[in-house]
Amino acid sequence: MDFLEFSSISAEQRGCMASGRLKLTNDTIIWKSDKTGKVEEISADNIETANYQRFVGHFGLRLFMKNGSLHRFTGFKEDEKKLAEFFKKHYKLEMLEKELSMRGWNWGTVHFNGDILSFDINDKCAFEIPLTNVSQCTTGKNEVTLEFHQNDDAPVSLIEMRYHIPTTEA
Amino acid sequence: QSGGKEAEKIRKSTVSYKGVNQMPREPEVKDLKLYVDRKYETIIMPIFGIPVPFHISTIKNISQSVEGDYTYLRINFFHPGATMGKNESGNYSSPDATFLKEVTYRSTNTKEPGEISPPSSNLNTAFRLIKEVQKRFKTREAEEREKED
Numbered sequence: 001m002d003f004l005e006f007s008s009i010s011a012e013q014r015g016c017m018a019s020g021r022l023k024l025t026n027d028t029i030i031w032k033s034d035k036t037g038k039v040e041e042i043s044a045d046n047i048e049t050a051n052y053q054r055f056v057g058h059f060g061l062r063l064f065m066k067n068g069s070l071h072r073f074t075g076f077k078e079d080e081k082k083l084a085e086f087f088k089k090h091y092k093l094e095m096l097e098k099e100l101s102m103r104g105w106n107w108g109t110v111h112f113n114g115d116i117l118s119f120d121i122n123d124k125c126a127f128e129i130p131l132t133n134v135s136q137c138t139t140g141k142n143e144v145t146l147e148f149h150q151n152d153d154a155p156v157s158l159i160e161m162r163y164h165i166p167t168t169e170a
Numbered sequence: 171q172s173g174g175k176e177a178e179k180i181r182k183s184t185v186s187y188k189g190v191n192q193m194p195r196e197p198e199v200k201d202l203k204l205y206v207d208r209k210y211e212t213i214i215m216p217i218f219g220i221p222v223p224f225h226i227s228t229i230k231n232i233s234q235s236v237e238g239d240y241t242y243l244r245i246n247f248f249h250p251g252a253t254m255g256k257n258e259s260g261n262y263s264s265p266d267a268t269f270l271k272e273v274t275y276r277s278t279n280t281k282e283p284g285e286i287s288p289p290s291s292n293l294n295t296a297f298r299l300i301k302e303v304q305k306r307f308k309t310r311e312a313e314e315r316e317k318e319d
Binding site: 016017057058109128129152155 | 184185186187188189190192193194195196199200201202203204212215216217218219220221222223224225228242247248249250251266267268269270271272273274275276277278289292293
């Protein structure tokens with residue numbers, strides 16, 4: 001059986017990166033938390049798209065699942081080719097780059113896909129919110145407020161976000 | 171010709187980074203804390219695992235409060251319908267866009283054993299530096315407007 005293993009790979013969990021190890025086998029992706037020992041298994045058959053994303057000094061793996069959920073792992077060092085080849089060979093998936101917007105704008109377009117809200121600036125994603133993190137959503141005049149479940153492991157946690165949605169004049 | 175020059179100036183002042191390589195290699199960015207990049211006049215904010223840049227020109231005002239064990243930092247952005255400066259209104263190439271209007275971060279004031287400073291010190295630093303960069307940016311903008319007139 002072919003496999004790939006990476007240490008110090010963090011998984012995004014409610015806005016916090018939890019450190020752990022990632023193992024890829026012929027048909028499953030397994031992430032084990034360093035802190036709690038908790039194991040997360042992802043069946044490769046359930047992956048809809050796989051992307052890699054560049055961050056400062058490392059890159060991340062983004063798995064969008066057929067059920068609409070999202071898994072994200074970061075901390076990879078220059079292994080994107082090795083990882084891409086593995087995905088192609090065993091999972092029959094092309095791992096393409098999903099570029100992030102670096103423009104620094106606060107205006108863009110909101111897209112919904114599965115459980116994900118994506119805020120895009122000029123067709124590039126600026127950030128994504130897994131909607132399972134939303135504890136409450138309220139609307140006002142031209143306004144939507146999202147409140148989030150808190151994660152005490154995060155040094156800094158996002159608790160609320162407000163959007164302004166202009167009235168579209170017909 | 172002057173139109174092109176104008177457009178270039180606007181672009182220059184409102185784009186944070188050309189690519190991820192320009193982002194600062196600071197531990198705060200990787201650790202998903204707030205980071206104020208004074209060189210590029212940009213605030214990098216963690217949003218669900220992604221360090222997201224916001225240019226200082228998008229920020230209207232910020233406020234900080236301490237309630238019990240937590241420090242809160244609220245950042246308000248410019249958006250249509252709010253008071254906007256002469257220059258900012260020209261930047262909105264797409265008025266139909268959705269605007270991020272406000273974000274609020276929370277951090278604990280309690281130090282864990284082994285920590286030099288409490289997690290909320292990150293919000294305190296960000297608050298101070300955002301004010302500083304904003305002041306410098308506004309002063310420069312005012313000077314440039316004066317030159318034009």
